[in-house]
Amino acid sequence: MSESVDPEEVRHVADLARVALDDDEVARFAEQFGDILAYFDALDEVPEVDREADLTNVMRTDEVRDSLSQEAALENASERVDGYFKGPRVS
Amino acid sequence: MADENVFITEATIEGAEDGPLAGKRVAVKDNISTEGVRTTCGSDMLADYVPPYDATVVQRLKAAGATIVGKTNMDEFGMGSTTETSAFGPTDNPAAPGHVPGGSSGGSAAAVAGDYADLALGTDTGGSIRNPAAFCGVVGIKPTYGLVSRYGLVAYANSLEQIGPLAPTVEEAAALLDVVAGPDDNDATTRQESEARRASDSRAGDARETGANSNYADAADGDVEGLTVGVPTELVEGVDEGVRESFEAALDDLRDQGVETVDVSLPSVETAVQAYYVVAMSEASSNLARYDGVRYGVSGGYEGNWNESFADSREEGFGEEVKRRVLLGTYALSAGYHDKYYAKAQDARAWIQRDFDAAFDEADVLASPTMPVPPFELGESLDDPLQLYLADANTVPVNLANLPAISVPAGETDGLPVGMQFVGPAFGEHAIVRAASALE
Numbered sequence: 001m002s003e004s005v006d007p008e009e010v011r012h013v014a015d016l017a018r019v020a021l022d023d024d025e026v027a028r029f030a031e032q033f034g035d036i037l038a039y040f041d042a043l044d045e046v047p048e049v050d051r052e053a054d055l056t057n058v059m060r061t062d063e064v065r066d067s068l069s070q071e072a073a074l075e076n077a078s079e080r081v082d083g084y085f086k087g088p089r090v091s
Numbered sequence: 092m093a094d095e096n097v098f099i100t101e102a103t104i105e106g107a108e109d110g111p112l113a114g115k116r117v118a119v120k121d122n123i124s125t126e127g128v129r130t131t132c133g134s135d136m137l138a139d140y141v142p143p144y145d146a147t148v149v150q151r152l153k154a155a156g157a158t159i160v161g162k163t164n165m166d167e168f169g170m171g172s173t174t175e176t177s178a179f180g181p182t183d184n185p186a187a188p189g190h191v192p193g194g195s196s197g198g199s200a201a202a203v204a205g206d207y208a209d210l211a212l213g214t215d216t217g218g219s220i221r222n223p224a225a226f227c228g229v230v231g232i233k234p235t236y237g238l239v240s241r242y243g244l245v246a247y248a249n250s251l252e253q254i255g256p257l258a259p260t261v262e263e264a265a266a267l268l269d270v271v272a273g274p275d276d277n278d279a280t281t282r283q284e285s286e287a288r289r290a291s292d293s294r295a296g297d298a299r300e301t302g303a304n305s306n307y308a309d310a311a312d313g314d315v316e317g318l319t320v321g322v323p324t325e326l327v328e329g330v331d332e333g334v335r336e337s338f339e340a341a342l343d344d345l346r347d348q349g350v351e352t353v354d355v356s357l358p359s360v361e362t363a364v365q366a367y368y369v370v371a372m373s374e375a376s377s378n379l380a381r382y383d384g385v386r387y388g389v390s391g392g393y394e395g396n397w398n399e400s401f402a403d404s405r406e407e408g409f410g411e412e413v414k415r416r417v418l419l420g421t422y423a424l425s426a427g428y429h430d431k432y433y434a435k436a437q438d439a440r441a442w443i444q445r446d447f448d449a450a451f452d453e454a455d456v457l458a459s460p461t462m463p464v465p466p467f468e469l470g471e472s473l474d475d476p477l478q479l480y481l482a483d484a485n486t487v488p489v490n491l492a493n494l495p496a497i498s499v500p501a502g503e504t505d506g507l508p509v510g511m512q513f514v515g516p517a518f519g520e521h522a523i524v525r526a527a528s529a530l531e
Contacts (some may be wrong), residue, residue, distance in 0.1 A: 010160060018383070018401040033419065036368075040432060041175055045362070046359075046442060048438055072143040088394075
């Protein structure tokens with residue numbers, strides 16, 4: 001059993017990821033993350049490897065294509081206003 | 092309704108009247124978009140999400156005459172190996188009642204094992220087709236990265252995942268792969284004709300490498316005389332004793348049919364599980380950022396500021412395993428940790444690719460037990476996420492190396508199904524289909 005992560009660190013990451021957590025979840029994750037991150041430490045031993053990826057960009061011509069109608073694109077939104085998504089206030 | 096909780100949504104979507112899949116019932120994993128039929132990804136977040144378009148593979152199923160009979164249960168967003176992280180409850184294993192069907196495509200494998208469908212589509216990011224195929228005693232294929240379009244697949248970890256078939260036999264699985272494989276303008280990572288020609292100039296291969304006019308089903312002829320099968324020692328050490336006995340018996344069977352077996356070594360797989368989880372979690376944290384409750388999903392409300400609304404939406408909509416992976420992925424990519432985790436995982440991935448290349452100089456295909464253990468009992472494995480991650484040891488290297496692999500039934504241990512995995516070189520689907528068919 002390795003050391004837990006600082007619960008404040010879990011809260012910080014959750015804040016970056018925009019996931020609200022209750023106190024129980026924070027405590028549980030702090031303990032589990034200690035084990036999982038300690039396990040990931042084995043990656044320190046991996047040698048540097050040449051990444052000989054044979055990659056090419058795949059482009060299509062920049063032309064108008066059929067796409068979803070505005071109505072279809074909005075179908076799954078919980079609220080819409082005048083053909084737009086309604087979002088929460090920007091701070 | 093299947094007693095085993097195989098389907099999240101039962102439906103009847105009729106395809107064309109004629110075609111290679113006419114009269115076939117096909118179950119589709121619930122992270123593959125079906126126009127007008129809800130697609131939940133096993134998550135409360137998307138419990139009411141109804142896609143306005145079909146995934147490319149669904150279009151191809153319909154054009155081939157298949158009847159889609161339902162959307163199958165799965166670990167939430169594909170994150171799990173038992174189908175127990177589904178927001179819609181666990182699925183029982185028809186081949187081993189009281190045990191998990193594996194995951195994340197557990198519902199798809201159970202649909203085939205329980206005869207609720209003739210065939211099924213699943214998705215495999217780190218073993219999510221092969222693991223449930225092994226646990227349910229059916230056949231599952233994870234195609235080479237780029238063989239099957241991911242258009243309309245709800246993304247979890249784009250650089251690793253492929254859609255693939257599950258079926259009672261190798262030939263039927265290969266025939267379903269023939270239907271869904273091939274280039275797609277809507278997925279730029281599918282292999283296009285020009286690239287495949289270049290690849291076949293530089294190494295052995297035929298002009299069918301894109302899958303456009305493939306005939307993988309014909310390769311299921313059981314003719315393995317003269318085939319060399321490499322056994323990576325690292326993937327057999329530490330395997331459950333009963334699983335190992337079944338695996339060795341299957342190798343004996345192959346040798347009796349004229350196969351030569353050789354030991355090969357893949358030292359890099361020692362860090363494959365770590366690399367896999369760092370890459371998958373990092374990609375997940377980015378992909379799942381789209382769930383903010385505005386365009387779809389659980390709304391976080393309209394009071395307060397947007398960061399709080401989004402965080403509330405995600406608190407309510409995501410289950411614990413999804414939160415765990417999104418948080419760890421965010422951590423692995425955050426300032427000060429990127430080089431330690433994400434960059435090293437990319438090195439580990441390149442190292443694994445190099446090891447596989449070397450192994451294929453010595454063998455035509457590689458073989459290992461698909462899973463190092465027999466199916467867990469329902470509820471047995473939920474408490475310790477790290478222990479569950481370790482059970483992916485034999486499947487994740489394949490995704491990291493972008494290779495094709497198949498799981499085929501190879502006997503039982505204490506009445507529980509055992510699966511044997513064959514891994515092929517990139518776009519070497521014919522070879523793994525042929526090898527697997529020799530065990531039927």
